[in-house]
Amino acid sequence: MKPYSLILFDYDGTLCDSREAILATFERTFQYYQEPIPPLEKLHQVVSHGLIMPEAFKVLKPELTPEGITEWVKSYRDLYDQNAYHLVKPFPGAKALLMNLKARGKTLLVMSNKGIRSIEMSLDYLGFTPYITLSLGDGSPLLAGLDKKPNPISYTKVIQPAFAHTTSAQTLMVGDTTMDIQYAHNCEIDSCWAAYGFGSAEAIRPLKPTYEVNALSELEKIIE
Template sequence: MSYSLLLFDYDGTLCDTRNAIKYSLRRTFQEFGLVEPVEPALQAVVQQGLPLAETLLALHPAGTSPLPATWVETYRRIYSAEAEPLVTPFPGAQQVLATAVARGCTVAIISNKGLAILENSLARLGLRAYAALVLGDDPMAATPLPLKPDPALFTQRIQPRFPQFTLATTLMIGDTATDLQFARNCGIAACWASYGFGHAPDCAAFKPAHRIGSLAELLPLVA
Protein backbone atom coordinates (compact mmCIF):
# COMPACT_ATOMS: atom_id res chain seq x y z
CA MET A 1 0.00 0.00 0.00
CA SER A 2 1.30 3.47 -0.84
CA TYR A 3 0.07 6.72 0.67
CA SER A 4 -0.26 10.21 -0.74
CA LEU A 5 -1.34 12.32 2.28
CA LEU A 6 1.33 12.09 4.96
CA LEU A 7 0.59 13.40 8.45
CA PHE A 8 3.86 13.83 10.33
CA ASP A 9 4.21 14.31 14.05
CA TYR A 10 6.99 16.75 14.97
CA ASP A 11 8.45 15.88 18.40
CA GLY A 12 10.23 12.54 18.22
CA THR A 13 9.32 11.91 14.58
CA LEU A 14 10.81 14.68 12.46
CA CYS A 15 12.88 16.33 15.15
CA ASP A 16 14.74 15.33 18.29
CA THR A 17 13.36 17.76 20.86
CA ARG A 18 14.08 15.79 24.04
CA ASN A 19 16.76 18.10 25.36
CA ALA A 20 14.70 21.19 24.62
CA ILE A 21 11.58 19.79 26.29
CA LYS A 22 13.37 18.61 29.41
CA TYR A 23 15.31 21.87 29.73
CA SER A 24 12.11 23.92 29.45
CA LEU A 25 10.23 21.80 31.96
CA ARG A 26 13.03 22.12 34.51
CA ARG A 27 13.26 25.89 34.01
CA THR A 28 9.49 26.30 34.28
CA PHE A 29 9.45 24.62 37.69
CA GLN A 30 12.46 26.74 38.72
CA GLU A 31 10.56 29.91 37.85
CA PHE A 32 7.64 28.82 40.01
CA GLY A 33 9.96 28.04 42.92
CA LEU A 34 9.14 24.35 42.80
CA VAL A 35 11.48 21.38 42.95
CA GLU A 36 12.65 20.39 39.47
CA PRO A 37 11.23 17.12 38.12
CA VAL A 38 13.71 14.25 38.25
CA GLU A 39 14.96 12.59 35.06
CA PRO A 40 12.78 9.43 35.26
CA ALA A 41 9.65 11.58 35.60
CA LEU A 42 10.70 13.77 32.69
CA GLN A 43 11.42 10.76 30.52
CA ALA A 44 8.06 9.22 31.36
CA VAL A 45 6.04 12.26 30.28
CA VAL A 46 8.09 12.81 27.12
CA GLN A 47 7.33 9.22 26.11
CA GLN A 48 3.59 9.87 26.26
CA GLY A 49 3.41 12.84 23.87
CA LEU A 50 0.68 14.52 25.93
CA PRO A 51 -0.57 18.09 25.42
CA LEU A 52 1.55 20.56 27.37
CA ALA A 53 -0.99 21.33 30.10
CA GLU A 54 -1.36 17.60 30.84
CA THR A 55 2.42 17.18 30.89
CA LEU A 56 2.85 19.98 33.43
CA LEU A 57 0.05 18.58 35.58
CA ALA A 58 1.63 15.13 35.51
CA LEU A 59 4.88 16.59 36.84
CA HIS A 60 3.26 18.87 39.44
CA PRO A 61 4.15 17.63 42.94
CA ALA A 62 1.15 16.38 44.88
CA GLY A 63 0.19 18.48 47.88
CA THR A 64 1.88 21.66 46.64
CA SER A 65 0.25 24.93 45.67
CA PRO A 66 -1.56 25.02 42.33
CA LEU A 67 0.58 26.12 39.41
CA PRO A 68 0.06 29.75 38.33
CA ALA A 69 -2.29 30.39 35.43
CA THR A 70 0.73 31.40 33.35
CA TRP A 71 2.35 27.95 33.46
CA VAL A 72 1.84 27.12 29.76
CA GLU A 73 2.82 30.64 28.72
CA THR A 74 5.94 30.45 30.91
CA TYR A 75 7.02 27.12 29.44
CA ARG A 76 6.57 28.34 25.88
CA ARG A 77 8.48 31.55 26.56
CA ILE A 78 11.41 29.58 27.97
CA TYR A 79 11.28 27.02 25.15
CA SER A 80 11.25 29.70 22.47
CA ALA A 81 13.89 31.97 24.00
CA GLU A 82 16.32 29.44 25.47
CA ALA A 83 15.64 25.85 24.42
CA GLU A 84 14.62 25.79 20.76
CA PRO A 85 18.25 25.93 19.51
CA LEU A 86 18.72 22.52 21.19
CA VAL A 87 16.34 20.94 18.63
CA THR A 88 17.88 18.95 15.78
CA PRO A 89 16.18 17.14 12.88
CA PHE A 90 16.44 13.38 12.82
CA PRO A 91 18.77 12.06 10.10
CA GLY A 92 17.15 12.22 6.68
CA ALA A 93 14.27 14.51 7.68
CA GLN A 94 14.76 17.05 4.92
CA GLN A 95 15.55 14.45 2.27
CA VAL A 96 12.50 12.34 3.10
CA LEU A 97 10.15 15.34 3.02
CA ALA A 98 11.66 16.58 -0.24
CA THR A 99 11.42 13.15 -1.84
CA ALA A 100 7.82 12.66 -0.72
CA VAL A 101 6.79 16.02 -2.17
CA ALA A 102 8.71 15.32 -5.39
CA ARG A 103 6.76 12.06 -5.76
CA GLY A 104 3.49 13.97 -5.56
CA CYS A 105 2.66 13.46 -1.88
CA THR A 106 1.07 16.14 0.27
CA VAL A 107 2.70 16.67 3.67
CA ALA A 108 1.04 18.01 6.80
CA ILE A 109 2.87 18.45 10.09
CA ILE A 110 0.60 18.19 13.13
CA SER A 111 1.64 18.67 16.72
CA ASN A 112 0.31 19.42 20.19
CA LYS A 113 3.18 21.92 20.47
CA GLY A 114 2.53 25.66 20.33
CA LEU A 115 2.06 26.80 16.74
CA ALA A 116 4.46 29.75 16.87
CA ILE A 117 7.28 27.59 18.27
CA LEU A 118 6.51 24.88 15.71
CA GLU A 119 6.56 27.26 12.74
CA ASN A 120 9.79 28.93 13.86
CA SER A 121 11.55 25.63 14.44
CA LEU A 122 10.51 24.15 11.10
CA ALA A 123 11.66 27.29 9.30
CA ARG A 124 15.03 27.34 11.11
CA LEU A 125 15.66 23.70 10.24
CA GLY A 126 14.70 24.10 6.58
CA LEU A 127 11.63 21.84 6.82
CA ARG A 128 8.72 24.29 6.62
CA ALA A 129 8.72 24.63 2.83
CA TYR A 130 7.73 20.99 2.35
CA ALA A 131 4.53 21.15 4.40
CA ALA A 132 1.26 22.16 2.78
CA LEU A 133 -0.24 22.49 6.27
CA VAL A 134 1.19 22.97 9.77
CA LEU A 135 -1.12 22.62 12.76
CA GLY A 136 -0.21 23.36 16.37
CA ASP A 137 -1.80 24.69 19.53
CA ASP A 138 -2.55 28.40 19.04
CA PRO A 139 -3.89 30.20 22.13
CA MET A 140 -4.72 33.25 20.01
CA ALA A 141 -6.99 31.35 17.61
CA ALA A 142 -10.71 32.12 17.68
CA THR A 143 -11.46 28.39 17.72
CA PRO A 144 -9.09 26.21 19.80
CA LEU A 145 -7.32 23.49 17.88
CA PRO A 146 -8.41 19.97 18.83
CA LEU A 147 -5.28 18.18 20.03
CA LYS A 148 -4.17 14.60 19.36
CA PRO A 149 -5.62 12.04 19.95
CA ASP A 150 -8.92 13.89 19.36
CA PRO A 151 -10.10 12.88 15.84
CA ALA A 152 -11.68 16.32 15.43
CA LEU A 153 -8.19 17.52 14.52
CA PHE A 154 -8.52 15.35 11.43
CA THR A 155 -12.20 15.72 10.61
CA GLN A 156 -12.39 19.49 11.22
CA ARG A 157 -8.97 20.76 10.17
CA ILE A 158 -7.31 18.26 7.82
CA GLN A 159 -10.03 16.54 5.80
CA PRO A 160 -11.76 19.82 4.78
CA ARG A 161 -8.40 21.14 3.56
CA PHE A 162 -7.60 18.02 1.53
CA PRO A 163 -10.92 16.48 0.40
CA GLN A 164 -9.25 14.75 -2.55
CA PHE A 165 -7.59 12.18 -0.26
CA THR A 166 -9.31 9.12 1.14
CA LEU A 167 -8.77 7.45 4.49
CA ALA A 168 -7.02 4.61 2.67
CA THR A 169 -4.41 6.93 1.14
CA THR A 170 -3.71 8.83 4.37
CA LEU A 171 -0.90 7.82 6.73
CA MET A 172 -0.11 9.12 10.22
CA ILE A 173 3.60 8.94 11.07
CA GLY A 174 4.30 9.32 14.79
CA ASP A 175 6.38 8.00 17.65
CA THR A 176 4.09 7.89 20.69
CA ALA A 177 0.94 6.11 21.78
CA THR A 178 -0.88 9.44 21.45
CA ASP A 179 -0.07 9.53 17.72
CA LEU A 180 -1.12 5.92 17.20
CA GLN A 181 -4.33 6.44 19.16
CA PHE A 182 -5.04 9.47 16.98
CA ALA A 183 -4.65 7.39 13.82
CA ARG A 184 -6.95 4.71 15.19
CA ASN A 185 -9.56 7.30 16.20
CA CYS A 186 -9.44 8.75 12.67
CA GLY A 187 -9.67 5.41 10.90
CA ILE A 188 -6.37 5.87 9.08
CA ALA A 189 -3.21 3.77 8.93
CA ALA A 190 -0.39 4.47 11.36
CA CYS A 191 3.35 4.23 10.91
CA TRP A 192 5.20 3.97 14.22
CA ALA A 193 8.52 5.82 14.27
CA SER A 194 10.16 3.44 16.73
CA TYR A 195 13.35 5.51 16.88
CA GLY A 196 11.45 8.31 18.64
CA PHE A 197 10.32 9.00 22.19
CA GLY A 198 7.42 6.59 22.64
CA HIS A 199 7.28 3.79 25.20
CA ALA A 200 7.73 0.71 23.02
CA PRO A 201 5.23 -1.66 24.72
CA ASP A 202 2.51 1.00 24.66
CA CYS A 203 3.10 1.75 20.99
CA ALA A 204 3.37 -1.88 19.91
CA ALA A 205 0.04 -2.59 21.58
CA PHE A 206 -1.70 -0.48 18.92
CA LYS A 207 -0.45 -2.86 16.22
CA PRO A 208 0.39 -0.08 13.74
CA ALA A 209 0.27 -0.98 10.06
CA HIS A 210 3.91 0.00 9.62
CA ARG A 211 6.99 0.44 11.76
CA ILE A 212 10.16 2.31 10.80
CA GLY A 213 13.51 2.45 12.54
CA SER A 214 14.58 5.58 10.64
CA LEU A 215 12.91 8.21 8.50
CA ALA A 216 14.50 6.81 5.35
CA GLU A 217 12.52 3.58 5.82
CA LEU A 218 9.34 5.55 5.15
CA LEU A 219 10.10 6.16 1.47
CA PRO A 220 8.91 2.76 0.16
CA LEU A 221 5.46 3.61 1.57
CA VAL A 222 4.95 6.89 -0.27
CA ALA A 223 3.21 7.14 -3.61
Protein backbone atom coordinates in the same frame (compact mmCIF):
# COMPACT_ATOMS: atom_id res chain seq x y z
CA MET B 1 1.64 -1.74 1.04
CA LYS B 2 -0.27 0.96 -0.79
CA PRO B 3 0.69 4.43 -2.01
CA TYR B 4 -0.17 7.40 0.18
CA SER B 5 -0.61 10.97 -0.98
CA LEU B 6 -1.33 12.81 2.30
CA ILE B 7 1.20 12.31 5.09
CA LEU B 8 0.56 13.63 8.60
CA PHE B 9 3.75 13.94 10.63
CA ASP B 10 3.96 14.37 14.35
CA TYR B 11 6.85 16.71 15.17
CA ASP B 12 8.69 15.97 18.41
CA GLY B 13 10.25 12.51 18.28
CA THR B 14 9.20 11.95 14.67
CA LEU B 15 10.81 14.56 12.41
CA CYS B 16 13.17 15.93 15.01
CA ASP B 17 14.87 15.01 18.26
CA SER B 18 13.68 17.69 20.64
CA ARG B 19 14.21 15.76 23.86
CA GLU B 20 17.12 17.96 24.97
CA ALA B 21 15.11 21.11 24.25
CA ILE B 22 12.04 19.84 26.11
CA LEU B 23 13.95 18.64 29.17
CA ALA B 24 15.98 21.86 29.34
CA THR B 25 12.80 23.93 29.20
CA PHE B 26 11.07 21.92 31.91
CA GLU B 27 14.09 22.58 34.12
CA ARG B 28 14.12 26.30 33.28
CA THR B 29 10.39 26.56 33.98
CA PHE B 30 10.76 25.09 37.48
CA GLN B 31 13.78 27.33 38.08
CA TYR B 32 11.78 30.36 36.91
CA TYR B 33 9.17 29.63 39.60
CA GLN B 34 11.90 28.75 42.12
CA GLU B 35 10.47 25.25 42.53
CA PRO B 36 12.43 21.98 42.86
CA ILE B 37 13.10 20.35 39.49
CA PRO B 38 11.40 16.94 39.23
CA PRO B 39 13.64 13.86 38.91
CA LEU B 40 14.97 13.29 35.40
CA GLU B 41 13.21 9.91 35.27
CA LYS B 42 9.84 11.60 35.79
CA LEU B 43 10.59 14.18 33.10
CA HIS B 44 11.53 11.41 30.66
CA GLN B 45 8.29 9.61 31.49
CA VAL B 46 6.21 12.67 30.63
CA VAL B 47 8.05 13.09 27.31
CA SER B 48 7.74 9.42 26.33
CA HIS B 49 3.97 9.45 26.86
CA GLY B 50 3.56 12.40 24.52
CA LEU B 51 1.41 14.27 27.02
CA ILE B 52 0.04 17.65 26.05
CA MET B 53 1.63 20.39 28.13
CA PRO B 54 -1.25 20.97 30.60
CA GLU B 55 -1.37 17.24 31.30
CA ALA B 56 2.40 17.17 31.71
CA PHE B 57 2.29 19.84 34.41
CA LYS B 58 -0.58 18.02 36.14
CA VAL B 59 1.79 15.07 36.47
CA LEU B 60 4.90 17.05 37.36
CA LYS B 61 3.21 19.48 39.80
CA PRO B 62 -0.22 18.12 40.73
CA GLU B 63 -0.98 20.89 43.25
CA LEU B 64 -1.27 23.50 40.49
CA THR B 65 -4.72 25.00 39.97
CA PRO B 66 -6.16 25.15 36.43
CA GLU B 67 -5.18 28.84 36.35
CA GLY B 68 -1.70 27.93 37.56
CA ILE B 69 -1.32 25.30 34.86
CA THR B 70 -2.28 27.84 32.20
CA GLU B 71 0.35 30.24 33.53
CA TRP B 72 3.06 27.55 33.71
CA VAL B 73 2.31 26.37 30.18
CA LYS B 74 2.65 29.92 28.87
CA SER B 75 5.94 30.37 30.74
CA TYR B 76 7.21 27.03 29.40
CA ARG B 77 6.43 28.00 25.83
CA ASP B 78 7.96 31.46 26.17
CA LEU B 79 11.15 29.94 27.62
CA TYR B 80 11.23 27.27 24.90
CA ASP B 81 10.94 29.82 22.11
CA GLN B 82 13.57 32.09 23.69
CA ASN B 83 16.18 29.51 24.62
CA ALA B 84 15.55 25.99 23.38
CA TYR B 85 14.47 25.81 19.75
CA HIS B 86 18.12 25.79 18.63
CA LEU B 87 18.65 22.59 20.67
CA VAL B 88 16.27 20.70 18.37
CA LYS B 89 18.05 18.41 15.91
CA PRO B 90 16.48 16.81 12.85
CA PHE B 91 16.58 13.05 12.79
CA PRO B 92 18.97 11.71 10.13
CA GLY B 93 17.50 12.04 6.65
CA ALA B 94 14.52 14.18 7.71
CA LYS B 95 15.07 17.06 5.30
CA ALA B 96 15.95 14.79 2.38
CA LEU B 97 12.82 12.72 3.01
CA LEU B 98 10.56 15.79 3.03
CA MET B 99 12.26 17.14 -0.09
CA ASN B 100 11.87 13.85 -1.98
CA LEU B 101 8.25 13.33 -0.97
CA LYS B 102 7.33 16.88 -1.91
CA ALA B 103 9.05 16.45 -5.30
CA ARG B 104 6.95 13.33 -5.89
CA GLY B 105 3.72 15.25 -5.36
CA LYS B 106 2.97 14.17 -1.80
CA THR B 107 1.15 16.58 0.50
CA LEU B 108 2.93 16.86 3.85
CA LEU B 109 1.35 18.15 7.06
CA VAL B 110 2.59 18.55 10.60
CA MET B 111 -0.12 17.46 13.06
CA SER B 112 1.10 17.99 16.61
CA ASN B 113 -0.09 18.92 20.10
CA LYS B 114 2.99 21.15 20.42
CA GLY B 115 2.47 24.92 20.45
CA ILE B 116 2.15 26.19 16.89
CA ARG B 117 4.58 29.08 17.43
CA SER B 118 7.30 26.65 18.51
CA ILE B 119 6.56 24.37 15.55
CA GLU B 120 6.78 27.17 13.02
CA MET B 121 9.99 28.59 14.52
CA SER B 122 11.56 25.14 14.47
CA LEU B 123 10.43 24.39 10.90
CA ASP B 124 12.05 27.63 9.77
CA TYR B 125 15.22 27.03 11.77
CA LEU B 126 15.66 23.50 10.37
CA GLY B 127 14.77 24.48 6.80
CA PHE B 128 11.65 22.29 6.67
CA THR B 129 9.09 25.02 5.95
CA PRO B 130 9.19 24.85 2.11
CA TYR B 131 8.10 21.21 2.16
CA ILE B 132 5.20 21.44 4.61
CA THR B 133 1.82 22.43 3.18
CA LEU B 134 0.12 22.96 6.54
CA SER B 135 1.24 22.92 10.16
CA LEU B 136 -1.31 22.37 12.91
CA GLY B 137 -0.58 22.63 16.62
CA ASP B 138 -1.84 24.03 19.88
CA GLY B 139 -2.82 27.62 19.23
CA SER B 140 -3.51 27.19 15.50
CA PRO B 141 -6.53 29.34 14.52
CA LEU B 142 -7.90 26.43 12.49
CA LEU B 143 -8.00 24.27 15.64
CA ALA B 144 -9.58 26.87 17.93
CA GLY B 145 -12.05 25.19 20.28
CA LEU B 146 -11.21 21.68 19.06
CA ASP B 147 -9.92 18.87 21.25
CA LYS B 148 -6.33 17.75 20.72
CA LYS B 149 -4.95 14.39 19.58
CA PRO B 150 -5.99 11.63 19.98
CA ASN B 151 -9.47 13.09 19.45
CA PRO B 152 -10.08 12.86 15.66
CA ILE B 153 -11.98 16.14 15.37
CA SER B 154 -8.98 17.99 13.89
CA TYR B 155 -8.96 15.43 11.09
CA THR B 156 -12.70 15.38 10.40
CA LYS B 157 -13.29 19.14 10.79
CA VAL B 158 -10.07 20.61 9.38
CA ILE B 159 -7.84 18.19 7.47
CA GLN B 160 -10.45 16.24 5.52
CA PRO B 161 -12.32 19.34 4.27
CA ALA B 162 -9.03 21.08 3.35
CA PHE B 163 -7.80 18.07 1.37
CA ALA B 164 -11.08 16.66 0.13
CA HIS B 165 -9.42 15.21 -2.98
CA THR B 166 -7.56 12.74 -0.74
CA THR B 167 -9.34 9.76 0.80
CA SER B 168 -8.69 8.32 4.23
CA ALA B 169 -7.21 5.27 2.50
CA GLN B 170 -4.56 7.55 0.95
CA THR B 171 -3.68 9.18 4.28
CA LEU B 172 -0.92 8.07 6.67
CA MET B 173 -0.16 9.28 10.20
CA VAL B 174 3.48 9.04 11.25
CA GLY B 175 4.24 9.45 14.94
CA ASP B 176 6.21 8.13 17.87
CA THR B 177 3.80 8.04 20.84
CA THR B 178 0.53 6.39 21.80
CA MET B 179 -1.22 9.73 21.11
CA ASP B 180 -0.27 9.50 17.43
CA ILE B 181 -1.20 5.86 16.88
CA GLN B 182 -4.47 6.22 18.76
CA TYR B 183 -5.21 9.36 16.74
CA ALA B 184 -4.77 7.37 13.52
CA HIS B 185 -7.12 4.65 14.82
CA ASN B 186 -9.72 7.25 15.79
CA CYS B 187 -9.41 8.91 12.37
CA GLU B 188 -9.64 5.51 10.66
CA ILE B 189 -6.41 6.05 8.76
CA ASP B 190 -3.22 3.99 8.59
CA SER B 191 -0.40 4.64 11.03
CA CYS B 192 3.35 4.30 11.10
CA TRP B 193 5.13 4.12 14.45
CA ALA B 194 8.46 5.95 14.50
CA ALA B 195 10.16 3.45 16.80
CA TYR B 196 13.31 5.59 16.97
CA GLY B 197 11.37 8.35 18.77
CA PHE B 198 10.19 8.91 22.32
CA GLY B 199 7.49 6.24 22.72
CA SER B 200 7.87 2.78 24.23
CA ALA B 201 7.25 -0.52 22.48
CA GLU B 202 5.33 -1.83 25.49
CA ALA B 203 2.78 0.96 25.17
CA ILE B 204 2.56 1.20 21.38
CA ARG B 205 2.78 -2.30 19.90
CA PRO B 206 -0.49 -3.40 21.56
CA LEU B 207 -2.16 -0.61 19.55
CA LYS B 208 -1.07 -2.43 16.37
CA PRO B 209 0.22 0.40 14.17
CA THR B 210 0.00 -0.41 10.46
CA TYR B 211 3.77 -0.03 10.04
CA GLU B 212 6.84 0.38 12.18
CA VAL B 213 10.12 2.02 11.17
CA ASN B 214 13.43 2.28 12.97
CA ALA B 215 14.69 5.20 10.87
CA LEU B 216 13.14 7.87 8.66
CA SER B 217 14.93 6.38 5.67
CA GLU B 218 12.56 3.38 5.86
CA LEU B 219 9.49 5.56 5.46
CA GLU B 220 9.87 6.37 1.78
CA LYS B 221 9.26 2.74 0.73
CA ILE B 222 6.08 2.60 2.79
CA ILE B 223 4.69 5.82 1.34
CA GLU B 224 5.40 4.76 -2.23
